[in-house]
Amino acid sequence: xxxxxxxxxxxxxxxxxxxxxxxxxxxxxxxxxxxxxxxxxxxxxxxxxxxxxxxxxxxxxxxxxxxxxxxxxxxxxxxxxxxxxxxxxxxxxxxxxxxxxxxxxxxxxxxxxxxxxxxxxxxxxxxxxxxxxxxxxxxxxxxxxxxxxxxxxxxxxxxxxxxxxxxxxxxxxxxxxxxxxxxxxxxxxxxxxxxxxxxxxxxxxxxxxxxxxxxxxxxxxxxxxxxxxxxxxxxxxxxxxxxxxxxxxxxxxxxxxxxxxxxxxxxxxxxxxxxxxxxxxxxxxxxxxxxxxxxxxxxxxxxxxxxxxxxxxxxxxxxxxxxxxxxxxxxxxxxxxxxxxxxxxxxxxxxxxxxxxxxxxxxxxxxxxxxxxxxxxxxxxxxxxxxxxxxxxxxxxxxxxxxxxxxxxxxxxxxxxxxxxxxxxxxxxxxxxxxxxxxxxxxxxxxxxxxxxxxxxxxxxxxxxxxxxxxxxxxxxxxxxxxxxxxxxxxxxxxxxxxxxxxxxx
Amino acid sequence: xxxxxxxxxxxxxxxxxxxxxxxxxxxxxxxxxxxxxxxxxxxxxxxxxxxxxxxxxxxxxxxxxxxxxxxxxxxxxxxxxxxxxxxxxxxxxxxxxxxxxxxxxxxxxxxxxxxxxxxxxxxxxxxxxxxxxxxxxxxxxxxxxxxxxxxxxxxxxxxxxxxxxxxxxxxxxxxxxxxxxxxxxxxxxxxxxxxx
Numbered sequence: 001x002x003x004x005x006x007x008x009x010x011x012x013x014x015x016x017x018x019x020x021x022x023x024x025x026x027x028x029x030x031x032x033x034x035x036x037x038x039x040x041x042x043x044x045x046x047x048x049x050x051x052x053x054x055x056x057x058x059x060x061x062x063x064x065x066x067x068x069x070x071x072x073x074x075x076x077x078x079x080x081x082x083x084x085x086x087x088x089x090x091x092x093x094x095x096x097x098x099x100x101x102x103x104x105x106x107x108x109x110x111x112x113x114x115x116x117x118x119x120x121x122x123x124x125x126x127x128x129x130x131x132x133x134x135x136x137x138x139x140x141x142x143x144x145x146x147x148x149x150x151x152x153x154x155x156x157x158x159x160x161x162x163x164x165x166x167x168x169x170x171x172x173x174x175x176x177x178x179x180x181x182x183x184x185x186x187x188x189x190x191x192x193x194x195x196x197x198x199x200x201x202x203x204x205x206x207x208x209x210x211x212x213x214x215x216x217x218x219x220x221x222x223x224x225x226x227x228x229x230x231x232x233x234x235x236x237x238x239x240x241x242x243x244x245x246x247x248x249x250x251x252x253x254x255x256x257x258x259x260x261x262x263x264x265x266x267x268x269x270x271x272x273x274x275x276x277x278x279x280x281x282x283x284x285x286x287x288x289x290x291x292x293x294x295x296x297x298x299x300x301x302x303x304x305x306x307x308x309x310x311x312x313x314x315x316x317x318x319x320x321x322x323x324x325x326x327x328x329x330x331x332x333x334x335x336x337x338x339x340x341x342x343x344x345x346x347x348x349x350x351x352x353x354x355x356x357x358x359x360x361x362x363x364x365x366x367x368x369x370x371x372x373x374x375x376x377x378x379x380x381x382x383x384x385x386x387x388x389x390x391x392x393x394x395x396x397x398x399x400x401x402x403x404x405x406x407x408x409x410x411x412x413x414x415x416x417x418x419x420x421x422x423x424x425x426x427x428x429x430x431x432x433x434x435x436x437x438x439x440x441x442x443x444x445x446x447x448x449x450x451x452x453x454x455x456x457x458x459x460x461x462x463x464x465x466x467x468x469x470x471x472x473x474x475x476x477x478x479x480x481x482x483x484x485x486x487x488x489x490x491x492x493x494x495x496x497x498x499x500x501x502x503x504x505x506x
Numbered sequence: 507x508x509x510x511x512x513x514x515x516x517x518x519x520x521x522x523x524x525x526x527x528x529x530x531x532x533x534x535x536x537x538x539x540x541x542x543x544x545x546x547x548x549x550x551x552x553x554x555x556x557x558x559x560x561x562x563x564x565x566x567x568x569x570x571x572x573x574x575x576x577x578x579x580x581x582x583x584x585x586x587x588x589x590x591x592x593x594x595x596x597x598x599x600x601x602x603x604x605x606x607x608x609x610x611x612x613x614x615x616x617x618x619x620x621x622x623x624x625x626x627x628x629x630x631x632x633x634x635x636x637x638x639x640x641x642x643x644x645x646x647x648x649x650x651x652x653x654x655x656x657x658x659x660x661x662x663x664x665x666x667x668x669x670x671x672x673x674x675x676x677x678x679x680x681x682x683x684x685x686x687x688x689x690x691x692x693x694x695x696x697x698x699x700x701x702x
Contacts, residue, residue, distance in 0.1 A: 091600045095593055161581050167568060170561035171522050177554045178529070190536055190547035193529070216623065223650050224616035275583045278597070282587025294591065391650035392661060395643045398623065399669055402642075407679055415627040423620055431518045449550045456545040489582040493589075 007129060010358030013058060014366050022059045023363060026066025027370045031378070033067070034074025034086040035385045036393055041071035041087055042329035046214045047397065049207065049333055049340075050404030057341035058356060062363045064337050065317075068330045069121065069367035070374070072273045072309045076113040077379055078386055080302075081106055081238065088274045089309045092281040096294065096301025103297050107241035110379065112302040114240055114372050115248065116255065120307030121368030123259040124266065124314025129361050131267075132350070136322040139347035144458065145465050148451040149475035151444055154325040156482040158270035158440050166486060168433045176441020177448070179204050186446060187453045199413030206336060206442045208405060212418040213435050214329065215401040217425015219394045224430075226390075238380050247299065254284055254300040255307055262308030266315020269327035270436075273309040280308030314364055321357055322350055324447070329436050332443055339443075512569060519565035526559040618649050634684025634692040635673070640666035667695075674701045 013019060026048075033044030045067050052060035075086020080097035093113070100109040142150065159169040182193045183203025194200040248255075258280040265276040284304035285294050294301050319325040324346035326332040338345050343356070350357050375382075405418040428435050459465045467473045533555065536548040580601055588597035626642040633641070643662035652658050673679045674696065683692040 085600060088601050091597060092591075092593075094600060095591075095596065161583060165565075167519070167561045167565035171519075171558055171565070174554050174558035174561065178551065178558070181551045181554065185536075185547035188547045192536060192547060192551060193532065219646070219650075220616045220619050223619045223646075224613050225611055226615070226651050271581075271583060275581055275587075278584040278587040280587075281593075282590040285591035295593070389652055391647050391652035392658075394650045395646035395652075395662070396665060398646050399639060399643060399665065402626070403669060403673070406673070406681070412627070412631060412682070415630070419623045419627050422623060426616060426620070433518075452550060452553075453545060456549070461545055486582045489586065493585070 003129060003133065006354055006358040007361055009355070010360075010362030011366070013355060013359040014062060014362045019059050019062050019359075022055070022063040023066045023366055023370060026063040027070045027367060027374055028378075030067035030070030031074035031371065031374060031382055032385055034071045035078055035382050036388060039393060039397065040214075040218065041068070041089075042333070043214050043218050043397070044071065045330050045333045046210050047400045047404070049337060050211070050400075050407050052337050053340065053407055057338060057343050058359050060337045060341060061334060061356075061360055064330075064334045065360060065363045066367040066370070068334065069310070069313050069364060070371035071330070072313060073113070073117045073306075073371050073375060074382065076117070076306060077110065077375075077383055080109045080113065081383065082386070084386065089277050089305075091274075092277050092305035093302060095281070096297050096299075099295070099297030100299075100302070101297075105297075107239050108243065109297075109302060110238075110240040111242040112299045113306050114375055115243060116258065116303040116306035117310040117375075118368060118372045119255055120259040120262055120309070120311040121313065121371075122365065123307075124263040124311035125361070125364045125368060127263050128314035128317050128364065132318050132322050132357075132361075135318055136347045136350040139323045140351070142471070144451045144455045145469055145472040146475065148448060148455060149466060149472040149479070150323060150325060151448045151451065152479050153475050153482065154269035154319070154327065155437070155440060155444060155448070156479045157268055158327070158437050160482045160486050161268070161270040161275065165432070166483070168431075169437050172428065172433050172435065173437035173441045176209070176438035176443075177445040179209060179438075180206070180442045180445025181449065186450055187457075199411065199417060204417060204442075205414070206439070207340070208414060208418045209421050209442045210333060210336065210439050211401050211404045212421025213425030213428065213439065215397055215404075215425075216418065216422025217429060217435065219397050219401075220422060220426035221429040222390065222394060224426075238383055240376050240379060243299065251299050251303050254288060254303045257283060257287070258304040258307035259311045262311030263315040265308070266312030266327070267318050268315075269319055269325055271312075272316060272328035272330070273312045276308040276312035276315075277305040280304045310368065317360065317364060321345055321360065322347060324349075326440065326443065329439060332436075332440055335443060515569035516566050519562045519569065523559055523562035523566070526555045526562060530555050530559075612651075615649050615651070619646060622646060622649065631682045632685050632688065634688040635681035636666050636670050636692060636695055637684065637688055639669055670695060671699055675699060 014023060029044060029048060030041070033039040034041055045064055048064060048067060052063060055063070071087070072089055075090040076093055076097065078084045078086050079090040079093040080101050083094055083098045085091050085094060097109045097113065100106075155173055159166065159173050178193070180203075182200055184190070184201070185192050191201065261280045261283060262273075262276040265271045265279060266273075281301065281304050284300055285291050288294060288300050288304070290298055290300055316327050316331045319327055320331045320335055324335065324344060326335040335345055343349055343353070401418060401422070402415060405414040425435055428438070455465060456463065465472070467476050530552065533548045533551045536546065580598065584597065584601075585594065588594045622642060622645040626638055630638045640662050643665045644658055647658045647662065648655065670681070673681050681692075683689045
């Protein structure tokens, strides 16, 4: 009952005029960035972050959460109608959503997407509310060795699930951890890696790393890998046609499976909406009632990935709010918004700032419903955004990035730092190093170092405590599994391929 | 070609390994302000540097032994799921944007873009915020392939003025005024929008 009463209170906060305004702005921006050429969801959320300086923590987090939720949905329109995925999340929609549209049912394909996003999002929001409390209770009992192990698990799963080149992901992570170590050491006050440069003496703000690497780096990459403007084909009147109740009941198994898988994948740090969408489609192809028809334009092929993608948002909020562990680029930015306002998400904030936490929960519910209403009525306008010139978007993205740096501390040194991280972000893209581990390393680095050093001091430099205490030992074993998993999976894939080619040649 | 290909793959890892060793020597010089035997301020960076060095050497070994010219950069979970659905190749192409026939690679544009960004930071204190922002907006639009120069000039002008207005009247951030005639221009603009 307490939870429901708190959630109701959260709704009263979200529905206050100013907060509601930020929610709507966030929803519109999220839908637009998911469609707009030259912008990705994470980039869009990053660009909005500097604008949250002057807000309170609640409107700031409402704005970014609304962007995150609606960003998982907006790209579906262009995937289904034009076979142009707005985000990697939307790629599985090309395999059934687009064929359904080509078969003369674009309105129904859009209707299935809307229904799946709504149902998956609401399911995950409910699960998020009821799971967060118990997880936060467990998190509260953790002492520093266990907390360090949890951070390591978060970082290692980001490394192992982000891409298949483990050395590159580890380098990216270690760079992020090193950037966070620049400046005055938190334990002893010793200056580190500042090279006598004044702007480095205060440390490198993670905001500059995020905005530079995700924003400027992405613009530079898009300047190299250019796409010509889209000529939108005429597809008649664009509208959304909701499926009948009978049809909905026919796909209930796909919907439940997709939502559950999406939520659980969202909870795992490093595995966000894209992985949820693909895994759900993969499971549908294995266990779905109409698995043999998948790929021909059936509703199950739309419902499974879309419900999972939206459900992953609710899942990703659980480790963020209860343990202070962001699992993806977008949740890392939401965590940064908390930290910019002096709030460190985790079990203490969860229990002491109920208003804030339940306002975030209510914002997820309101965002899911709001994005579907907007998506239903504003689809025509949103699709037109696709024709906006990428070059113009890029120029304004660059200016928004520099604006974020200036608004932060108003020093010219920050402009050099952000430009440098822009170039580093581009080099990362060029040489195919993942950016997310670096960003998460920069954010979680100080927490990891503090918990590590506190443990070392408390346990007289005995590093074995991380492995010998039951809970931290078990979590460290999971860290090892997370790091070994991609290697084993790659090896098995190669063996399978080898076997197949042997069978083909014989 | 195979040697060049391998060298191209090994180079970034060697640079990272070299940087890790160099930073290690710097970490050695952190003065230890604690009692002997206690973990000092260099311990955490050294652990991270070891991780970085190990990963770089692993990368070198992998590039030399496997010599793979094309890496699969997709998460194993995505690869496995797409494979089980029979869409492995589609997923790889769609995620890499390879099915998009609208793509045209121009590395020179990216290098020019970097120069424009660094140039912006270098000249902003001389040209002032408004002029340098106008120039950056215009140059990025043109370098990114926008083919309507007059419209680009107009948008850059309006954009620069809009950013100037937002900074001066809405978020109250002090901006570089520039020197000489550019300072005069900045002061005129400030007067026009009512900032003294």
